[in-house]
Amino acid sequence: AQSVTQLDSQVPVFEEAPVELRCNYSSSVSVYLFWYVQYPNQGLQLLLKYLSGSTLVKGINGFEAEFNKSQTSFHLRKPSVHISDTAEYFCAVDGGTSYGKLTFGQGTILTVHP
Amino acid sequence: DAGITQSPRYKITETGRQVTLMCHQTWSHSYMFWYRQDLGHGLRLIYYSAAADITDKGEVPDGYVVSRSKTENFPLTLESATRSQTSVYFCASSDLAVSYEQYFGPGTRLTVT
Numbered sequence: 001a002q003s004v005t006q007l008d009s010q011v012p013v014f015e016e017a018p019v020e021l022r023c024n025y026s027s028s029v030s031v032y033l034f035w036y037v038q039y040p041n042q043g044l045q046l047l048l049k050y051l052s053g054s055t056l057v058k059g060i061n062g063f064e065a066e067f068n069k070s071q072t073s074f075h076l077r078k079p080s081v082h083i084s085d086t087a088e089y090f091c092a093v094d095g096g097t098s099y100g101k102l103t104f105g106q107g108t109i110l111t112v113h114p
Numbered sequence: 115d116a117g118i119t120q121s122p123r124y125k126i127t128e129t130g131r132q133v134t135l136m137c138h139q140t141w142s143h144s145y146m147f148w149y150r151q152d153l154g155h156g157l158r159l160i161y162y163s164a165a166a167d168i169t170d171k172g173e174v175p176d177g178y179v180v181s182r183s184k185t186e187n188f189p190l191t192l193e194s195a196t197r198s199q200t201s202v203y204f205c206a207s208s209d210l211a212v213s214y215e216q217y218f219g220p221g222t223r224l225t226v227t
Contacts, residue, residue: 004156006156032214036218041220041221042220042221043204043206043218043219043220043221044157044204044206044216044218045218046215046216049214049215051214090156090157092157094214100145100147100162100164100208100210100214100216101147101159101162101172102147102157102159102216103159103173104149104156104157104158105156106154106155106156107156
């Protein structure tokens with residue numbers, strides 16, 4: 001079985017400040033890792049994914065994440081946030097054997113203040 | 115329009131009624147998924163389908179039924195709705211062999227009174 005823990009339910013930050021949203025996972029097999037973003041009253045949109053290769057993954061809108069196998073973490077970062085980044089962010093894991101079945105974390109609400 | 119659509123977007127129904135949520139995608143993706151989103155739980159997988167006529171249970175399948183007679187459609191039926199099924203339901207599709215990305219619909223907000 002696999003699980004995902006997002007360590008912060010809410011993260012407030014000021015515009016142009018850096019941000020890190022934390023995600024830890026547990027799985028007994030090699031994993032694929034994802035970050036999705038959900039804007040109010042919308043579906044989820046993929047920010048970035050780690051399938052293999054370089055542990056530093058770059059995504060859309062200036063976000064990046066680093067896969068750390070020893071720490072079982074996949075933290076999301078952005079060096080300078082904008083008001084438009086206000087949204088809920090979900091970390092998700094596919095444990096390979098689940099073949100496309102994602103397990104999501106509980107979500108982190110990022111609020112960017114002017 | 116290309117993409118993935120869900121209908122209805124909002125639905126209020128009474129306890130014990132049957133209700134069907136529709137999902138339609140135009141990409142001919144092989145895989146389709148149904149999730150429910152509840153506060154504090156993130157998204158949880160209800161059912162998924164690897165192809166037409168192939169479906170399997172996810173994490174929370176009890177009280178739900180799915181079918182997939184055509185690749186582009188994946189309806190979700192609540193046979194006898196309960197208040198605990200009040201939630202936001204998301205459909206998603208994916209061509210796993212290509213990108214491993216799931217594309218999500220806009221969601222259906224279901225309230226069971």
